[in-house]
Structures are given as structure tokens and as C-alpha cells.
Amino acid sequence: MPSVLENKIKNFTNAVEKSIEDKNWYSALALALALPDICGNLQDPKRSSSDKYIGFFNDFIKQKYTRLIGDPKEPQEFLNGRDMYALRCSFLHAGEVEISKQRIKNVLDGYIFLKPNNIIYAHMNKVNDTLQLQIDVFCKHIIQAVNEWLISYKNIKEIEERAELMIDIMGSTDNISF
Template identity: 35%
Template structure:
């Protein structure tokens, strides 16, 4: 889990905003699933997780439901527009183009402007807080055995001696 968080953060620092945004938006699903009895993601788990671990930073602008709809439209259609969203679209100004200014939580007509770095970091910080709590939970420990991870020396009996991700 820490590898996923760290790689998403590395993407932000490397100006890989698409990849970072996709990774950050997937984290509430993953965290919600790992903490659940059935180990499966759902819209309700996503919304609840976002509201608990990130929502406070976006009060009045973005809640779990809107973030979930945004996640659905971006991850499944490659779009920042979802018909059930409060906003017509989401707009991210690339930090390198902003002259050092941060444009975050601004409503522009029917669009919400969010700083991509701040947004991703907020979700990553929420995931780190959640992980510190979840690692002690029996349900997490059970579900985490299935979590995709990197195996430095392979995964016997399939491949041994080479790093693999499985």
C-alpha cells in the first residue's frame, strides 16, 4: 500500500498529473475495500471514506458523492464531466503554468477549479492516516493478503529471482 501511495506522490513531483490523478482517485476505492467485510469496493464505501479522510478540507466545495461521480467519469470515460455531479466539470490548472500561484477550490460558472497537486496530496494524506489506523484491523490484515504488490525476488512457484508485481 505504501508503494502505491509513494508512486502516486512521485508522479505528482514528476509532473505526471494524469497518472497521479487516476491513482489518487482510485485510493478511496482501494482503502474502502481493504477495510470491508467482503473486501469489495462500492460507491457507498468510497463516499464514506472520502468524507471521513479528505472531506473536511473541501467543505462547501466537494464531498464524497461528487468526488465519487468525478472518479467514475474520469476512470471509466476519461472525462471530467458526470451528469450527476454538482459541477458541470472539474478544471485543473497545471502548476507549472500558474506562475507559482495556487488556484484551488474556486467555482467558475458551473466548474470547480482544483489544484491537482493539492488534491492528490490531500487524498494521499488521507490514505496515510487511514493506513495507520487500518493496519491494526483484522479485516484489513485479511484483505491485504490479496493486495497487488511488488515482490523483490519473485513470487514462488511462478517466478523466482526477478522482481514481479502481482
């Protein structure tokens, strides 16, 4: 039987998946960008938001955005935690994808998001200091990272207790007690 934490996190990841399915790109991106914050807060609510976010990125997303390039093969980082956190701040607080004015940004100045297309797969292309991402792939990578995080942290008592405080959206016929 799934734990409270698993159920609560699945509510969020299912909502991102439904937004992708419905091609509701803004919703998918907003909620996907919030997920590392949610996991980080469950894991350690006392750390700063940026530290939690960057830590989550380094532990669960970084490998998806690092490729071996050239001869000899050298690791090339297309996205790092500071730039993803800058995107999160810029998009969630201002609806923007330019991050050049974000203090925490590291390498990138902005992002271009593309809708999926049956002809061209366009993901993780860097032009100057702008990173091009296919929105469905990016959101699915975050969901995969959250699922990996869940496997790592699902049996920790303190995290399960904090999960109890997460939002439930009730139906009008649910048994509600105050």
C-alpha cells in the same frame, strides 16, 4: 516494523508522489482517485463501491473541502463525496472530467484541473457548477487522507489479511514462489 498493510498502501501512495514529482499528472490523478476504492475495499469489501467511496470521503477528505465563508461564518462545501465519486467514475472509465451525466453526481457538473505554478496558487475555486482544482494539491490531499485512514485501520486483523492479497510487483531476481 511496518505491517503488510502499511507496505502495500505505501507502494500506492509513493507511486502518486512519484507521479507528482515527475509531473505525470494523468497517472497521479488516476491512481489518487483509485485510492479511496482500495481503502474502502480493504475496510469492507461487501459494501457497494459508491458507498465505500463516499464514506471514505466523508471520513477523511470532506474537512479539506469545506470552508467557513461569509459573516457570520457558515460552512461552505466545495466538494462532496458524491461529486468526487462521479469524477472517479467519469475519469477512470472515460477519461473525462465532466460529471453532469453521472447519475450519482450531486452539485457539480465538472472539474478543471490546473498544473502547479510558482506564481499563482489556484485551488478550490468554484465557478457556477465547475470546481477548479490544482492537481498536485488535490492528489496530496488524497494521500493525506489515505495516511489518516491507515492510522485508523492498520491494526485490524481482517484488513491486514485482505492486504495480503494486494498486488506486489516483483523484480526478476526476487525469490518468487507459487
